[in-house]
Amino acid sequence: MSSSVQSKRVRKTPEARRAEIVDRAAAIALAEGLECITMRRVAEELDVRPGLISHYFPVAEDLVAEAFGSAASAELDELLPSARTPGQPLRYLARFFALTSGENYDGMSRLWLNARHLSRYREILRDRVGHQECLWRDRLTELIREGADAGTVRTDDPVAAAIQILVVLDGLSAHANTDRSDRPAVVSGMAVSTAERVLGLAVGSLAALATATPADRTTGHPTTDHN
Amino acid sequence: MSSSVQSKRVRKTPEARRAEIVDRAAAIALAEGLECITMRRVAEELDVRPGLISHYFPVAEDLVAEAFGSAASAELDELLPSARTPGQPLRYLARFFALTSGENYDGMSRLWLNARHLSRYREILRDRVGHQECLWRDRLTELIREGADAGTVRTDDPVAAAIQILVVLDGLSAHANTDRSDRPAVVSGMAVSTAERVLGLAVGSLAALATATPADRTTGHPTTDHN
DNA sequence: TTGCCTATTGGTCGCACATCCAATAGCGTG
DNA sequence: CACGCTATTGGATGTGCGACCAATAGGCAA
Numbered sequence A, B: 001m002s003s004s005v006q007s008k009r010v011r012k013t014p015e016a017r018r019a020e021i022v023d024r025a026a027a028i029a030l031a032e033g034l035e036c037i038t039m040r041r042v043a044e045e046l047d048v049r050p051g052l053i054s055h056y057f058p059v060a061e062d063l064v065a066e067a068f069g070s071a072a073s074a075e076l077d078e079l080l081p082s083a084r085t086p087g088q089p090l091r092y093l094a095r096f097f098a099l100t101s102g103e104n105y106d107g108m109s110r111l112w113l114n115a116r117h118l119s120r121y122r123e124i125l126r127d128r129v130g131h132q133e134c135l136w137r138d139r140l141t142e143l144i145r146e147g148a149d150a151g152t153v154r155t156d157d158p159v160a161a162a163i164q165i166l167v168v169l170d171g172l173s174a175h176a177n178t179d180r181s182d183r184p185a186v187v188s189g190m191a192v193s194t195a196e197r198v199l200g201l202a203v204g205s206l207a208a209l210a211t212a213t214p215a216d217r218t219t220g221h222p223t224t225d226h227n
Numbered sequence C: 001t002t003g004c005c006t007a008t009t010g011g012t013c014g015c016a017c018a019t020c021c022a023a024t025a026g027c028g029t030g
Numbered sequence D: 001c002a003c004g005c006t007a008t009t010g011g012a013t014g015t016g017c018g019a020c021c022a023a024t025a026g027g028c029a030a
Helices: A014-032 A039-046 A050-056 A060-079 A089-101 A103-118 A123-150 A158-176 A184-198 A205-212 B014-032 B039-045 B050-056 B060-079 B089-101 B103-118 B123-150 B158-176 B184-198 B205-212
Strands: none
Touching: A014 A039, A014 A050, A014 A060, A014 A103, A039 A050, A039 A060, A050 A060, A060 A089, A060 A103, A060 A123, A089 A103, A089 A123, A089 A184, A089 A205, A103 A123, A103 A158, A103 B103, A103 B158, A123 A158, A158 A184, A158 B103, A158 B158, A158 B184, A184 A205, A184 B158, B014 B039, B014 B050, B014 B060, B014 B103, B039 B050, B039 B060, B050 B060, B060 B089, B060 B103, B060 B123, B089 B103, B089 B123, B089 B184, B089 B205, B103 B123, B103 B158, B123 B158, B158 B184, B184 B205
16 A cells, blocks of 8 residues: 655656656556556656656656557567567467457557557657557567468568558457447457468467467466477 | 637527537547547637536536547448448448548548547447447448348358458558558558458459449449449 | 527636746765 | 765646536517
């Protein structure tokens, strides 16, 4: 329980304080949306005065963009780790879809929708979203290309495949907020089935890989066990 | 040019005034987003005092939901008219995709993204969005089913097909705000190619129909010309 | 024309926000 | 231990918002 009485003032290095602020703002964004990032709110949660936040981020929008970038980057490293045990692109792809379908991904999924919408009004955030978009696409493209080179994936345009997969994921994110179709199977299965089609994989092959290699957000990486 | 001096007070019937307010709010939503619908803003554009708006909409959120519903319904009737000249489901489908890809659709596309995001916080709006989602899906399903019955479309699940098409359209809307892929063809072609696949149509057939029957937002309906 | 009903006004309240700045006090340095 | 640098405070300013309500005046009916 955070006490509501303010503690004695604590002095930290600018770098540490700045990181602390961004982390807190990112947590708020994931839990309640980018609009909930306010100087007052972040200050309160850090048990600091609002003036301090605006000292580090004279323009509020910078903090919002920074928070989004931080959250998105962290999630990207979680979903599509840049350092991989080589030779298993399909396992990583399966893991990617398992994680993006899981309930743990809800927050990030909403955050992307949130950021995309807010991008219309806030230029700084728009640039950041565009940048993250490139990062995600490149990371996914790299994985697909590795699969294509190894022959486990069949596509003549890895970039296009990555884009199409991400677009469908965005569509699913958008729909998730208000879906009333009463056809959860149709909706939830779209990402994987689209991926299997785009990547020239057999129907159900990704799902099979996912169950064979349970997605573990703690250990993070696909196992290198038999088969 | 609207003069900034306020004119003499004009007394209208509640129905007329209410409709006027909703129309104005819907226009604001389409042009600048649902967040820009404020009592003060709508009042100013109607040359009326803010108190009047809150008289008709004691809770602001009701006006926002009403504005979205109004705009979405109008667009639905434009894109997927309920009264159709029978026997041409494919032409209407082609027209639908031509219109949703056009620049005129940008506003509505953003509005959906906007509404989906805001739905997370505002319950009243969420219900309205869910309702509109059903309307759109049902209207599209009906069209697909008509095609399936006529044999021009091949699908064993018209509802699933409609959902998948709408999900991809949502994904494209989301992406449109920040796309940096430098692969416009990949992105813009996704809706139609997904539709052709889901509906069991030959690649390019919808595009061919669209050019043969130019989408005219004025006359609105596919022509009944030869062929 | 008169009078009444009610649509409309104009003003107020409280709240939350970003932004700014002089004063303060934590803490490493000497 | 004393000092000075600067991270941090606290308070003020101005904006825009929804909500509320007694007073007003438009326009229809009698």
